[in-house]
Amino acid sequence: MQLPRRKFLYLAAGAGALPAWLDAALALDYPARPVHLIVGFPAGFTPDIIGRLTAQALSERLGKQIIVDNRPGAASNIGTELVVRAPPDGYTLLGATGANAINATLYENLTFNFISDIAPVASIVRAALVMTVNLSVPAETVPQFIAYAKANPGKINMASGGIGSTPHVAGELFSMMVGVDLVHVPYRANLVPDLLAGQVQLVFAPIPTVIGYVKAGKLRALAVTSTTRVPALPDTPTMTEFVPGYEASTWFGIGAPKGVPAEIVVKLNKEANAGLTDPKMIEHLTGLGSNPMPMTPDEFSKFITDETAKWAKVIRTSNIKPE
Secondary structure, eight states, X not given: OOXXXXXXXXXXXXXXXXXXXXXXXXXXXXXXXXXXXXXXXOTTSHHHHHHHHHHHHHHHHHSSOEEEEEXXXXXXXXXXXXXXXXXXXXXXXXXXXXXHHXXXXXXXXXXXXXXHHEEEEEEEEEEEEEEEEETTSOOSSHHHHHHHHHHSTTOOEEEESSTTOHHHHHHHHHHHHHTOOOEEEEOSSOOHHHHHHTSSOEEEEEHHHHHHHHHTTSEXXXXXXXXXXXXXXXXXXXXXXXXXXXXXXXEEEEEXXXXXXXXXXXXXXXXXXXXXXXHHHHHHHHHTTEEEOOOOHHHHHHHHHHHHHHHHHHHHHHTOOOO
16 A cells, blocks of 8 residues: 555654653653763773762762762773663763773774774873972972983983873873973872882872871872862962963763764763762762863863874874784
């Protein structure tokens, strides 16, 4: 039986609109079951800690459990790919971090494109690093360190948690901007004992990693890498006070597989941003040296694009290759 053309077009239009109605209906009911937040780092690492704080806040606000699922490996690429391949229904989310922006250039053979395959959902925090030296380094300030490094090219060992890690590229950005020659020493294990012993002299470290030693006078903090001072280290100046334009930080946010319904993105973004206004959440995050960084999905998308471009330049200029 042939349908009249007008009726056929009417039915076709209705069928085309059906997914939008389904998306809206799903969003109203979302989440109807537990949601998995994939974190590409081991338990106890800063992304895991922030991920668990975020999951707890969202669980309370959404009324369904948000389960943190640690999938470490390949500098978080394993966890990211798992989310890229997941159904875009909002039940598998990514704990996106600065590593994703770095990896986009560092790894040439990724099977996914972080910017185009992950939908930005919500920005959670930005966390400064702290430029920290062994007490044997004869520098109390960043300008003194720069002068010392220029007088001793290739003699200062800079530790990091691995090639292409945020501390590594933060140090390379510093080297590029001030014109010093540092020797990068990547670590797979805890680097702090060697820093304390003076086997390595410098690290651009996540604040929780070294703050206890700084406050105990066993290590010296020269500057934080954010553009504003950090409450956890109020007397430590920012790098921009000595190196205009310098900024390097870690960050954490939420992503989802491309194609997730817009209504679900809006709902998650709203609840995540609301959670960042909670005094207890703010206290926990600032205690980790992090600052809440709420954004709209569009703002977070631009932020990720900018971060990816920034670290691409450092990686290519410094000729950083993955391990």
